[in-house]
Amino acid sequence: MEPTMINGIPAHALLVHLVVVFVPLTALALVVCAAWPPIMRRFGLALPLLALVTLVSVPLTTGAGEWLEGRIVQNALVARHADLGDELLPWAVGLFVLSAALWWFYRRAYAATTSFDGGRGSSAGVSTPLRATSVVLCLAVAVGAVVQVYRIGDSGAKATWNNRFSATAGDNRG
Secondary structure (H helix, E strand, O other): OOOOEEOOEEHHHHHHHHHHHHHHHHHHHHHHHHHOHHHHHHHOOHHHHHHHHHHHHHHHHHHHHHHHHOOOOOOHHHHHHHHHHHOOHHHHHHHHHHHHHHHHHHHHHHHHHOOOOOOOOOOOOOOHHHHHHHHHHHHHHHHHHHHHHHHHHHHHHHHHHOOOOOOOOOOOOO
16 A cells, blocks of 8 residues: 555655655666675675665555546646656666675675685676676666656656746746
């Protein structure tokens, strides 16, 4: 069950900020961790946990948006925003799956190269082709997710503000 109202404000208007912050943050963290293994080691489990929070925030926000959609005047701009919003979940799933896979592979490689006498592990257990492939794949999903958030936000702003303000000061004062 999605939240519908928070303090008298449609929950969608507040929850959207989670998505706007967490999707780009997760995308950036994913690409950085894929490109630089020492950073991945420092991030550890935080990367897949961040991606999980991102993943959970998307259906919460779209669910609240669907509730709001049923309570406003429908037009083509609102329909476009709703359609684009429905397309974000696969990108969020991609961010989560890649984050979890990256964490697992690097954790496994680190454990395999750590000596029994307490020596430090390295990323040597992850082959260069696998690392390059993961960087390209993570970059593609990260860019796709961020672009989709931009498209959704742009369409939402147009749907919200279309013909609802004056371009010059004082036009609406009575």
